[in-house]
Amino acid sequence: MEKDQTSPFSQLQSTGDEHPMTEPPPRTRGSDKTREVIVETALRLFRERGYEATTMRAIAAEAGMSVGNAYYYFASKEVLVQAYYDRAQAEHEAACEKLLATEHRFAARLAGVLREWVRVSEPYHEFAVKFFKHAAEPSNPLNPFSAESSPSREASIAIYRRVVEGSSDRMDSELRAELPELLWLMSMGVVLFWVHDESEGCRRTHRFIELTVPLVDRLVGLSHLPGLRGVARDFIAGVHELRE
Numbered sequence: 001m002e003k004d005q006t007s008p009f010s011q012l013q014s015t016g017d018e019h020p021m022t023e024p025p026p027r028t029r030g031s032d033k034t035r036e037v038i039v040e041t042a043l044r045l046f047r048e049r050g051y052e053a054t055t056m057r058a059i060a061a062e063a064g065m066s067v068g069n070a071y072y073y074f075a076s077k078e079v080l081v082q083a084y085y086d087r088a089q090a091e092h093e094a095a096c097e098k099l100l101a102t103e104h105r106f107a108a109r110l111a112g113v114l115r116e117w118v119r120v121s122e123p124y125h126e127f128a129v130k131f132f133k134h135a136a137e138p139s140n141p142l143n144p145f146s147a148e149s150s151p152s153r154e155a156s157i158a159i160y161r162r163v164v165e166g167s168s169d170r171m172d173s174e175l176r177a178e179l180p181e182l183l184w185l186m187s188m189g190v191v192l193f194w195v196h197d198e199s200e201g202c203r204r205t206h207r208f209i210e211l212t213v214p215l216v217d218r219l220v221g222l223s224h225l226p227g228l229r230g231v232a233r234d235f236i237a238g239v240h241e242l243r244e
Helices: 029-049 056-063 067-073 077-102 106-135 150-165 173-195 200-222 226-243
Strands: none
Touching (some): 029 056, 029 067, 029 106, 077 106, 077 150, 106 150, 106 200, 150 173, 173 200
Protein backbone atom coordinates (compact mmCIF):
# COMPACT_ATOMS: atom_id res chain seq x y z
CA MET A 1 0.00 0.00 0.00
CA GLU A 2 1.30 3.48 -0.79
CA LYS A 3 2.71 5.19 2.28
CA ASP A 4 1.34 8.72 1.98
CA GLN A 5 2.82 11.12 4.50
CA THR A 6 0.65 12.30 7.35
CA SER A 7 1.51 15.97 6.86
CA PRO A 8 1.55 18.02 3.66
CA PHE A 9 4.21 20.26 5.22
CA SER A 10 6.87 17.56 5.71
CA GLN A 11 8.59 15.16 3.34
CA LEU A 12 6.54 13.96 0.38
CA GLN A 13 6.13 10.57 -1.22
CA SER A 14 9.07 9.19 -3.16
CA THR A 15 7.56 10.22 -6.51
CA GLY A 16 9.11 13.66 -6.08
CA ASP A 17 5.94 15.64 -5.39
CA GLU A 18 6.67 19.08 -4.01
CA HIS A 19 4.51 21.88 -2.71
CA PRO A 20 5.02 25.03 -0.61
CA MET A 21 4.87 24.99 3.18
CA THR A 22 1.71 26.99 3.73
CA GLU A 23 -1.20 26.98 6.10
CA PRO A 24 -4.39 25.12 5.12
CA PRO A 25 -6.83 27.35 3.21
CA PRO A 26 -9.79 28.87 5.04
CA ARG A 27 -13.08 27.06 4.57
CA THR A 28 -14.97 28.93 1.88
CA ARG A 29 -17.56 27.90 -0.67
CA GLY A 30 -14.76 27.58 -3.23
CA SER A 31 -12.53 25.50 -0.98
CA ASP A 32 -15.44 23.23 -0.08
CA LYS A 33 -16.10 22.66 -3.79
CA THR A 34 -12.43 21.84 -4.37
CA ARG A 35 -12.41 19.39 -1.47
CA GLU A 36 -15.51 17.70 -2.88
CA VAL A 37 -13.90 17.38 -6.32
CA ILE A 38 -10.84 15.74 -4.77
CA VAL A 39 -12.93 13.31 -2.71
CA GLU A 40 -15.11 12.34 -5.69
CA THR A 41 -12.04 11.86 -7.88
CA ALA A 42 -10.31 9.74 -5.25
CA LEU A 43 -13.34 7.50 -4.76
CA ARG A 44 -13.64 6.95 -8.51
CA LEU A 45 -9.97 6.03 -8.84
CA PHE A 46 -10.14 3.76 -5.79
CA ARG A 47 -13.00 1.90 -7.50
CA GLU A 48 -11.27 1.75 -10.89
CA ARG A 49 -7.66 1.09 -9.90
CA GLY A 50 -7.82 -0.09 -6.31
CA TYR A 51 -6.72 1.69 -3.16
CA GLU A 52 -3.06 0.61 -3.27
CA ALA A 53 -2.54 1.56 -6.92
CA THR A 54 -4.03 5.04 -6.55
CA THR A 55 -1.50 7.73 -5.61
CA MET A 56 -2.10 11.29 -4.51
CA ARG A 57 -0.33 12.37 -7.71
CA ALA A 58 -2.86 10.41 -9.79
CA ILE A 59 -5.77 11.89 -7.84
CA ALA A 60 -4.44 15.41 -8.39
CA ALA A 61 -3.94 14.81 -12.12
CA GLU A 62 -7.46 13.43 -12.58
CA ALA A 63 -8.89 16.35 -10.58
CA GLY A 64 -7.05 18.83 -12.81
CA MET A 65 -4.81 20.34 -10.17
CA SER A 66 -1.23 20.20 -8.96
CA VAL A 67 -0.24 17.54 -6.45
CA GLY A 68 0.73 20.33 -4.08
CA ASN A 69 -2.80 21.69 -4.22
CA ALA A 70 -4.22 18.23 -3.51
CA TYR A 71 -1.98 17.92 -0.45
CA TYR A 72 -3.05 21.43 0.50
CA TYR A 73 -6.52 20.05 1.22
CA PHE A 74 -5.76 16.44 2.19
CA ALA A 75 -2.55 15.31 3.83
CA SER A 76 -2.84 11.68 2.64
CA LYS A 77 -5.08 9.06 1.09
CA GLU A 78 -6.13 8.03 4.58
CA VAL A 79 -7.40 11.55 5.28
CA LEU A 80 -9.33 11.40 2.02
CA VAL A 81 -11.07 8.21 3.10
CA GLN A 82 -11.83 9.73 6.50
CA ALA A 83 -13.50 12.59 4.60
CA TYR A 84 -15.61 9.98 2.82
CA TYR A 85 -16.51 8.45 6.20
CA ASP A 86 -17.61 11.86 7.46
CA ARG A 87 -19.68 12.58 4.36
CA ALA A 88 -21.37 9.18 4.44
CA GLN A 89 -22.11 9.63 8.13
CA ALA A 90 -23.70 13.04 7.52
CA GLU A 91 -25.85 11.55 4.73
CA HIS A 92 -26.96 8.76 7.04
CA GLU A 93 -27.92 11.19 9.82
CA ALA A 94 -29.97 13.30 7.42
CA ALA A 95 -31.71 10.22 6.01
CA CYS A 96 -32.75 9.10 9.52
CA GLU A 97 -34.17 12.41 10.73
CA LYS A 98 -37.81 11.88 9.75
CA LEU A 99 -37.89 8.32 11.05
CA LEU A 100 -36.38 9.22 14.42
CA ALA A 101 -38.73 12.21 14.79
CA THR A 102 -41.93 10.26 14.15
CA GLU A 103 -41.37 6.60 15.07
CA HIS A 104 -41.14 5.55 18.74
CA ARG A 105 -41.07 1.74 18.64
CA PHE A 106 -37.58 0.42 19.26
CA ALA A 107 -37.63 -2.27 16.53
CA ALA A 108 -38.94 0.10 13.86
CA ARG A 109 -36.38 2.76 14.79
CA LEU A 110 -33.49 0.29 14.69
CA ALA A 111 -34.57 -1.40 11.46
CA GLY A 112 -35.18 1.96 9.79
CA VAL A 113 -31.75 3.31 10.73
CA LEU A 114 -30.03 0.17 9.43
CA ARG A 115 -32.02 0.19 6.20
CA GLU A 116 -31.22 3.86 5.62
CA TRP A 117 -27.53 3.09 6.04
CA VAL A 118 -27.73 0.44 3.32
CA ARG A 119 -29.62 2.81 1.06
CA VAL A 120 -27.24 5.77 1.34
CA SER A 121 -24.20 3.47 1.11
CA GLU A 122 -25.33 1.69 -2.06
CA PRO A 123 -23.47 4.06 -4.45
CA TYR A 124 -20.23 3.18 -2.66
CA HIS A 125 -20.71 -0.59 -2.61
CA GLU A 126 -18.16 -1.30 -5.33
CA PHE A 127 -15.59 0.85 -3.55
CA ALA A 128 -16.30 -0.81 -0.21
CA VAL A 129 -15.76 -4.30 -1.64
CA LYS A 130 -12.29 -3.36 -2.92
CA PHE A 131 -11.38 -1.27 0.10
CA PHE A 132 -12.56 -3.57 2.91
CA LYS A 133 -9.35 -5.60 3.11
CA HIS A 134 -7.50 -2.42 4.10
CA ALA A 135 -10.07 -1.18 6.61
CA ALA A 136 -10.18 -4.64 8.21
CA GLU A 137 -6.49 -4.58 9.14
CA PRO A 138 -6.24 -3.95 12.91
CA SER A 139 -3.27 -1.58 12.52
CA ASN A 140 -4.77 0.42 9.66
CA PRO A 141 -5.89 3.94 10.68
CA LEU A 142 -8.98 3.45 8.51
CA ASN A 143 -10.16 0.55 10.66
CA PRO A 144 -13.53 1.60 12.17
CA PHE A 145 -12.15 0.80 15.64
CA SER A 146 -9.00 2.94 15.25
CA ALA A 147 -8.29 6.20 17.05
CA GLU A 148 -8.25 8.01 13.70
CA SER A 149 -11.79 6.81 12.98
CA SER A 150 -13.04 7.99 16.38
CA PRO A 151 -15.01 11.04 15.11
CA SER A 152 -17.06 9.08 12.57
CA ARG A 153 -17.45 6.18 15.01
CA GLU A 154 -18.76 8.44 17.77
CA ALA A 155 -21.12 10.14 15.32
CA SER A 156 -22.48 6.74 14.31
CA ILE A 157 -22.91 5.65 17.93
CA ALA A 158 -24.80 8.91 18.51
CA ILE A 159 -27.42 7.82 15.96
CA TYR A 160 -27.98 4.59 17.88
CA ARG A 161 -28.14 6.61 21.09
CA ARG A 162 -31.04 8.49 19.52
CA VAL A 163 -32.62 5.17 18.56
CA VAL A 164 -32.56 4.10 22.22
CA GLU A 165 -33.38 7.41 23.89
CA GLY A 166 -36.36 8.06 21.63
CA SER A 167 -37.78 4.58 22.11
CA SER A 168 -40.96 4.12 24.13
CA ASP A 169 -40.20 0.44 24.82
CA ARG A 170 -39.37 -0.74 28.31
CA MET A 171 -35.85 -2.05 28.89
CA ASP A 172 -33.39 -2.52 31.73
CA SER A 173 -31.89 0.83 32.75
CA GLU A 174 -28.29 -0.42 32.70
CA LEU A 175 -28.78 -2.03 29.32
CA ARG A 176 -30.31 1.19 28.00
CA ALA A 177 -27.11 3.03 28.89
CA GLU A 178 -24.90 0.48 27.12
CA LEU A 179 -27.17 -0.28 24.19
CA PRO A 180 -26.07 2.47 21.74
CA GLU A 181 -22.54 1.10 21.52
CA LEU A 182 -23.81 -2.48 21.35
CA LEU A 183 -26.11 -1.53 18.48
CA TRP A 184 -23.20 0.11 16.70
CA LEU A 185 -21.25 -3.16 17.04
CA MET A 186 -24.26 -4.93 15.57
CA SER A 187 -24.23 -2.47 12.69
CA MET A 188 -20.63 -3.46 11.98
CA GLY A 189 -21.94 -6.98 11.42
CA VAL A 190 -24.44 -5.56 8.93
CA VAL A 191 -21.61 -3.70 7.18
CA LEU A 192 -19.58 -6.91 6.89
CA PHE A 193 -22.58 -8.77 5.45
CA TRP A 194 -23.26 -5.88 3.04
CA VAL A 195 -19.67 -5.81 1.78
CA HIS A 196 -19.98 -9.44 0.68
CA ASP A 197 -23.57 -9.14 -0.59
CA GLU A 198 -23.73 -9.54 -4.36
CA SER A 199 -27.53 -9.71 -4.59
CA GLU A 200 -29.38 -7.12 -6.66
CA GLY A 201 -30.08 -4.00 -4.63
CA CYS A 202 -28.40 -5.67 -1.65
CA ARG A 203 -31.60 -7.64 -1.15
CA ARG A 204 -29.91 -10.17 1.12
CA THR A 205 -28.65 -7.44 3.44
CA HIS A 206 -32.16 -6.05 3.81
CA ARG A 207 -33.37 -9.56 4.59
CA PHE A 208 -30.57 -9.94 7.13
CA ILE A 209 -31.84 -6.80 8.87
CA GLU A 210 -35.41 -8.12 8.80
CA LEU A 211 -34.33 -11.35 10.51
CA THR A 212 -31.94 -9.82 13.04
CA VAL A 213 -33.81 -6.81 14.40
CA PRO A 214 -36.78 -8.80 15.83
CA LEU A 215 -34.34 -10.98 17.77
CA VAL A 216 -32.59 -7.94 19.22
CA ASP A 217 -35.95 -6.34 19.98
CA ARG A 218 -37.11 -9.46 21.83
CA LEU A 219 -33.96 -9.65 23.94
CA VAL A 220 -34.08 -5.95 24.78
CA GLY A 221 -37.78 -6.19 25.63
CA LEU A 222 -37.17 -9.05 28.06
CA SER A 223 -34.25 -7.33 29.78
CA HIS A 224 -36.42 -5.51 32.36
CA LEU A 225 -38.11 -8.68 33.62
CA PRO A 226 -36.89 -9.80 37.06
CA GLY A 227 -35.84 -13.24 35.89
CA LEU A 228 -33.73 -11.92 33.02
CA ARG A 229 -32.44 -8.66 34.46
CA GLY A 230 -29.52 -10.48 36.04
CA VAL A 231 -28.62 -12.11 32.73
CA ALA A 232 -28.62 -8.74 31.00
CA ARG A 233 -26.38 -7.24 33.65
CA ASP A 234 -24.00 -10.22 33.55
CA PHE A 235 -23.71 -9.62 29.82
CA ILE A 236 -22.97 -5.92 30.39
CA ALA A 237 -20.31 -6.82 32.97
CA GLY A 238 -18.69 -9.09 30.41
CA VAL A 239 -18.65 -6.31 27.84
CA HIS A 240 -16.97 -3.99 30.36
CA GLU A 241 -14.35 -6.63 31.08
CA LEU A 242 -13.53 -7.05 27.40
CA ARG A 243 -13.05 -3.29 27.05
CA GLU A 244 -10.27 -3.28 29.62
